[in-house]
Amino acid sequence: MRRNVRRLLSGLAATATAVGLATTLGATPALAQSDGSAYTKAWISKGYVAHAGYVYFTALGEKFTLFDSDADGAGVSVQYYVNGAYREELYLGSGNGTDKTFDRSFAEGAAIRFRVCLIDNDVIQETTCAWGSGVA
Incomplete structure (x- = not known):
């Protein structure tokens, strides 16, 4: 019986050591993917x-889909940032x-922030811009 208790305690100690080591080395859970969207104002x-105009960001596959939904003569522009970098x-x-x-490619867990705007004659119409975000 003592031998079984000793084995059990050894196993528990090894498990505790492994968990402690993983925590010390900075093992953290990955961020969950999330889709995002934004619509012009x-x-x-x-x-x-x-x-x-609007944009959908699809996390699975890292895709941006832009839509033009009004006959106003303007196009749709999206500027995006990955982990804060343009x-x-x-x-x-x-x-x-x-x-x-x-179709783009980003590291898993990357923070994606994007701005959708109408663009007319190569000029961003700033008042129409709106922000959205997602996680790759």
Whole structure:
């Protein structure tokens, strides 16, 4: 019986040591993936309605899909950041009722922040911009 107790205590001590070592070395659970979206804001004096452009970020596969949903003559622009660093601008200029998907690759758990805006004659219409975020 003493031998069984000794084996049990040895096993528990080894488990406790492994858990302590993992904690000391900084083992942390990965961040959960999350999708995100953002919709442009209205700018009535310029003729832009709310939700004239929007973007969906899909965490699984790291994809941005841009949509143009108004015949206002403006395109849709998305600028995005990965872990706080600016990456690039995506553009959809094919007109009302169209969409375009951009397939990207990010490290698992990367924080993705993006801004969607209407863009007219190569000028970002700042008043229409809105922010969204997700986790790759």
